[in-house]
Amino acid sequence: MLSRLLSDTVMPVLFKIGPFNVYSYGLMMGIGFLVANYFAVKEFKRRGLGVDFANQVTMLAVIFGIGGSKILSLMEYWGDFLKDPIGMAFSPGGLTWYGGFLLATAAIAWAAKRKGFRFLTVADALVPALAIGYGVARLGCHFSGDGDYGMPTKLPWGVNYSSGIVPPSIAFRDFPAIAGSYPGGIVPIDTLLHPTPIYEFLAGVFVFWILWRMRTKLKTAGTLSMLYLVLAGTERFLVEFIRLNPRLLFGLSEAQLVSVPLIVIGFVGYNYFTQKTEALST
Numbered sequence: 001m002l003s004r005l006l007s008d009t010v011m012p013v014l015f016k017i018g019p020f021n022v023y024s025y026g027l028m029m030g031i032g033f034l035v036a037n038y039f040a041v042k043e044f045k046r047r048g049l050g051v052d053f054a055n056q057v058t059m060l061a062v063i064f065g066i067g068g069s070k071i072l073s074l075m076e077y078w079g080d081f082l083k084d085p086i087g088m089a090f091s092p093g094g095l096t097w098y099g100g101f102l103l104a105t106a107a108i109a110w111a112a113k114r115k116g117f118r119f120l121t122v123a124d125a126l127v128p129a130l131a132i133g134y135g136v137a138r139l140g141c142h143f144s145g146d147g148d149y150g151m152p153t154k155l156p157w158g159v160n161y162s163s164g165i166v167p168p169s170i171a172f173r174d175f176p177a178i179a180g181s182y183p184g185g186i187v188p189i190d191t192l193l194h195p196t197p198i199y200e201f202l203a204g205v206f207v208f209w210i211l212w213r214m215r216t217k218l219k220t221a222g223t224l225s226m227l228y229l230v231l232a233g234t235e236r237f238l239v240e241f242i243r244l245n246p247r248l249l250f251g252l253s254e255a256q257l258v259s260v261p262l263i264v265i266g267f268v269g270y271n272y273f274t275q276k277t278e279a280l281s282t
Helices: 002-007 024-046 051-076 078-083 085-089 097-115 119-144 168-174 196-214 223-242 254-281
Strands: 013-017 020-023 247-249
Touching: 013 024, 020 024, 024 051, 024 119, 051 097, 051 119, 097 119, 119 196, 119 223, 196 223, 223 254, 247 254
Parallel strands: none
Antiparallel strands: 013 020
16 A cells, blocks of 8 residues: 555656646755755754845755766766767766765855855854755655666555656666566566655655754764764664665765765764864863
8 A cells, every 4th residue: 555655656757837848856956955055044044044044055056066966976977978968968867976066065064155154154054954955855756757766576555656757667677686586687667666765755754853953952063064064974874774876885875985985074073063062161
C-alpha cells in the first residue's frame, strides 16, 4: 500500500498552463529556496544581520548554488558534455549538490566581507535554512524520478520509478554489478527502489530541527556551522551507500569522498569552538 502510494507521486510534469509544462523538479527547487529564505530572514533578523542581507544571501545561493551544481555536473560527465555541450549545459537536470554548496559558500563569504559581517556569524544564521531548503528540494528528485534514487529493495516503501524521466532500465546501464543479476542485464522498469530523495528530505528536516533548537544555545560564532557540517556530511555519506552513484575510490562515491573532509572539519571545528566557549566562561 505504502509502496503504491509513493510510486503514484512520481510525476515529472505536475500540470500544464496553456502550452507550458510545470515540472515537479523545478517547482520543488523553487519551494525549497522560498522555505530556506523564510527561516533565513527570521534568523538574520534575530541576529541583527538585516532582512535585506538575508534576501541577498538567498539570491546568491540561488545563482551560485545552481551554477556551481551545473559546473561540477558537467565536469563529472565531461565526455557527454563534449558530445552535446548546448543540450547538457541548458538541461534542467544534471545538478551536483556539493558543487553548488562550495561555490555559493564562496559567494556568501565575499558578500559578508563587503558588508562588514563576520562570515562565521552569517554561516551560523544560514545553516538551519540551508538544511530545510535542501531537504525540500530533494523531493523534486523523487517526484521527477531523475535517477537520484537508490538500489533495488524489497522494503514495503520501495518505489516504482518507471514513470520518471530516468527509468531504472536506463539508470542501471552503467552498473553491471546490479544489472547483471537480471535477465539480459537489464533492470526491469518497474523494479522497486530505495526512495533516497525521501530519505534525504526526512534527514534534512531532522538536521534542521536540531540546528533550529541549538541556534540560541551555541553562543560562539562558528559552532553551529561546524555542527551542520558534521550532520549534513554524515547524512550524505550514509545515504550514498544505497544511492545509485558511481564508486570512485575505496568503494566510495564522489559525494562520500567530499563528505569525509567536511565531517572532519566540522568535528574538529565544533570541538575547537566548544572549548573556546568553555574557556571564556571560566
